Amino acid sequence: MEHLVINVAGLLQEATGASRRVLVADLVPDWPELAVVSPIQGHVELCHAGKGIVVRGHLSVKIELTCCRCLEPYDQNVHVSFEELHYPRFDLATGKALRLEHEDIDAEFLIDNVNRFDLTESVRQHVVIGLPLMPRCHAGCLGICPDCGANRNETVCACPEDRVDVRMEPFREMLEHMAQNRSA
Numbered sequence: 001m002e003h004l005v006i007n008v009a010g011l012l013q014e015a016t017g018a019s020r021r022v023l024v025a026d027l028v029p030d031w032p033e034l035a036v037v038s039p040i041q042g043h044v045e046l047c048h049a050g051k052g053i054v055v056r057g058h059l060s061v062k063i064e065l066t067c068c069r070c071l072e073p074y075d076q077n078v079h080v081s082f083e084e085l086h087y088p089r090f091d092l093a094t095g096k097a098l099r100l101e102h103e104d105i106d107a108e109f110l111i112d113n114v115n116r117f118d119l120t121e122s123v124r125q126h127v128v129i130g131l132p133l134m135p136r137c138h139a140g141c142l143g144i145c146p147d148c149g150a151n152r153n154e155t156v157c158a159c160p161e162d163r164v165d166v167r168m169e170p171f172r173e174m175l176e177h178m179a180q181n182r183s184a
């Protein structure tokens with residue numbers, strides 16, 4: 001399925017404090033900017049909190065990223081845990097629109113007239129926040145050789161290891177000069 005739609009009609013009819021657990025196993029959303037390579041899995045806990053439904057999500061997904069060291073694509077596991085409140089827009093018994101305390105609530109946090117809400121956009125935002133800032137294919141990635149561009153995880157190139165760092169060159173010359181003066 002492409003969308004994680006939660007129906008809380010039953011839960012809203014129960015007493016405050018009632019809860020449900022929804023298993024998520026085959027969510028494959030269509031997110032243009034994220035390469036989802038495995039279905040999103042985990043569970044969502046729902047709790048009737050009087051004014052609304054508290055949603056606690058615990059989900060995992062694999063996203064294809066590009067390693068910032070070797071520039072190869074790899075699959076990154078992303079785990080997200082989040083908690084948010086969703087508000088009903090309509091009274092379940094009367095079907096009348098409810099007056100919201102906060103008029104500026106984003107549409108994604110509103111429960112529609114058939115007591116459903118779509119969690120997909122929320123999950124997407126949490127996944128984006130959960131992505132590493134410096135993606136690495138593995139902790140010990142050796143990156144690419146700055147001279148020949150070879151992937152050092154795969155090949156040992158013939159480039160010299162001890163390249164001269166041009167930024168350190170004036171410092172090296174100064175040290176050499178000092179050493180000469182001392183021996184003179």
Ligand SMILES: [Zn+2]
Binds near residue numbers: 141
């Ligand atoms: Zn890498």
Ligand SMILES: [Zn+2]
Binds near residue numbers: 145148150157159
């Ligand atoms: Zn090289």
